[in-house]
Amino acid sequence: MLQPAADLSDLMAAPIADLDVSRGEYFQSGLHHALFKRLRAEDPVHYSKTGPSGPYWSVTRHEDIVAIDTNHEDFSSNRDIVIGDQGDFAPPMFIAKDPPVHDVQRKAAMPAVAPTRLADLEALMRARLVAILDGLPVGEPFDWVDKVSIELTTQMLATLFDFPWEDRRLLPYWSDVTTSSELVGNYDMSMEERHRVLSEECLPYFARLWAERAAAPPKFDFISLLAHDPGTADMMKDPMEFLGNLMLLIVGGNDTTRNSISGGVFALNQYPDEFEKLKRDPSLIPNMVSEVIRWQTPLAHMRRTAARDVEFKGRKIAKGDRVVMWYVSGNRDEAVFDDPDRLIIDRPNARRHVAFGFGIHRCMGNRVAEMQLRILWEELLKRYSRIEVVGPPKIVQSNFVLGYQSMPVRLHA
Ligand code: HEM
Numbered sequence: 001m002l003q004p005a006a007d008l009s010d011l012m013a014a015p016i017a018d019l020d021v022s023r024g025e026y027f028q029s030g031l032h033h034a035l036f037k038r039l040r041a042e043d044p045v046h047y048s049k050t051g052p053s054g055p056y057w058s059v060t061r062h063e064d065i066v067a068i069d070t071n072h073e074d075f076s077s078n079r080d081i082v083i084g085d086q087g088d089f090a091p092p093m094f095i096a097k098d099p100p101v102h103d104v105q106r107k108a109a110m111p112a113v114a115p116t117r118l119a120d121l122e123a124l125m126r127a128r129l130v131a132i133l134d135g136l137p138v139g140e141p142f143d144w145v146d147k148v149s150i151e152l153t154t155q156m157l158a159t160l161f162d163f164p165w166e167d168r169r170l171l172p173y174w175s176d177v178t179t180s181s182e183l184v185g186n187y188d189m190s191m192e193e194r195h196r197v198l199s200e201e202c203l204p205y206f207a208r209l210w211a212e213r214a215a216a217p218p219k220f221d222f223i224s225l226l227a228h229d230p231g232t233a234d235m236m237k238d239p240m241e242f243l244g245n246l247m248l249l250i251v252g253g254n255d256t257t258r259n260s261i262s263g264g265v266f267a268l269n270q271y272p273d274e275f276e277k278l279k280r281d282p283s284l285i286p287n288m289v290s291e292v293i294r295w296q297t298p299l300a301h302m303r304r305t306a307a308r309d310v311e312f313k314g315r316k317i318a319k320g321d322r323v324v325m326w327y328v329s330g331n332r333d334e335a336v337f338d339d340p341d342r343l344i345i346d347r348p349n350a351r352r353h354v355a356f357g358f359g360i361h362r363c364m365g366n367r368v369a370e371m372q373l374r375i376l377w378e379e380l381l382k383r384y385s386r387i388e389v390v391g392p393p394k395i396v397q398s399n400f401v402l403g404y405q406s407m408p409v410r411l412h413a
C-alpha cells in the first residue's frame with residue numbers, strides 16, 4: 001500500500017478555509033482521498049485562496065460535479081481547462097472551446113471513435129493485443145507500464161490516427177511533452193523545449209500526413225476526417241489550431257487509457273478476492289472495466305471559468321473565478337457509492353462514475369477506451385492465472401494525471 005505523507009493529521013486539523021488540495025504530492029502519496037472526504041463532508045463547494053495560478057473553487061460532490069459539467073453556459077471551457085492557467089503557449093483545441101467552435105470540431109473528429117467504427121476495429125485491436133501478450137515473459141519480473149500499458153495505448157492511438165506504424169512511439173512521447181509543465185508535472189521539460197518539440201517536430205510531421213490525407217479519398221482516421229469535413233477542412237490555415245487539436249487527440253487517449261490498464265492490475269492486487277470473482281465469472285469484465293475507471297479516475301479534475309456571477313449551493317461564484325470539478329472526489333462520494341474506496345467489480349452502479357465527465361465535453365473516446373480494457377481482460381484471463389505486482393509502483397506526481405510511471409509485475413501461467 002502507498003504510505004500517506006506524514007502531514008495528513010496536520011492537514012485534517014487545519015482550518016478548512018486554509019485547505020488547498022492542489023499539490024501534486026498529495027495525489028502521489030494517496031493522501032488526497034482523505035482531504036476530499038473532508039471537503040465533501042464539511043465544505044463541498046470550497047474556496048481556496050491559494051492555488052497553482054491563484055484562488056479557485058473545488059467542487060467535490062458527485063451531484064454538484066454533474067451540475068457544473070452540464071452547465072456550459074455559466075461555466076465556460078474557454079482556453080483554460082486545468083486548475084492552473086496556461087502560459088503564453090496555448091494552442092486552441094476544442095476541449096478548451098465553447099459552442100459553436102467546440103461542436104463543429106468535435107463532430108468532425110467523432111466518426112473515428114463512433115460505435116459503428118469500433119465494431120470494425122475490434123478484431124484488429126484484439127489481434128495486436130494478443131501479439132503483445134504472447135510476447136510477455138512468464139515467471140520473471142518486468143515493467144507492466146512500459147511493456148503493456150504504454151504499448152497497448154500507443155497501438156490504439158496509432159490505429160485511430162492511421163499513424164506510420166514504425167514511428168508510433170512518437171505519440172506517447174509527444175503526449176508526455178504536451179502534459180509536461182510545472183502545473184501538470186508529468187514530464188521534466190522546460191516550457192521553451194516543449195514549445196520547440198511540438199511546433200518543430202510534431203506539427204511538421206502531422207502536416208505531412210494532413211497533406212497526404214487531404215489529397216486522398218476520405219477515411220475514418222482523425223486526420224482524414226478533419227481534412228475532409230467542411231467545418232474543419234481549412235484548419236491548416238491556422239497551424240496552431242491544428243497543433244492544439246492534435247495535442248488534444250493524442251493526450252486525450254494516452255495517459256487516460258494507459259493508467260486505467262495499469263490501475264486495473266494494481267487494484268486487483270489490492271483486492272485479490274475480486275480477482276478470484278472475476279476468474280469465476282468473466283462475464284463481469286464490462287462492469288469491472290467501469291469500476292476500475294471509477295477507482296482509478298485517470299484524470300483527477302477538469303476546470304471551468306465562471307462566465308457570469310453565479311450562486312451555486314449557497315456560494316457566490318464571481319464571473320472569472322476558476323471552478324475545479326474534482327472527478328476523483330465525485331467517484332469516491334459515499335452518497336452515491338457504497339464503500340467507495342474499495343474496488344467491487346460487480347458494483348451495481350459502477351457506470352455512474354464521473355471519470356469521463358458529463359455534458360457537451362463528455363469524453364469522446366469513452367467507448368474505445370472501454371473496448372480496449374474489455375478485450376485486454378478477456379485475453380489476460382485466457383492466458384494467466386495471476387498478474388502479481390512484485391514491488392511498489394512509481395506514481396505520477398500530478399494533480400491532473402493520476403497514474404503510474406512504472407509497476408513491476410510477474411505473470412503466473
Ligand atoms: C479511461 C480512459 C479515458 C478517460 C478517463 C477520459 C477522460 C476524459 C475527461 C474527464 C474528459 C473531459 C470531460 C468533460 O470536460 O466533461 C475527456 C474529454 C475528451 N477525451 Fe477522454 N478519456 C479517456 C479516453 C479517451 C480516448 C481513448 C480518447 C480518444 C483518443 C479520448 C479523447 C477525448 C477527447 C477528444 C475529449 C474532448 C471532448 C470534448 O471536449 O468534447 N479520451 N476525456
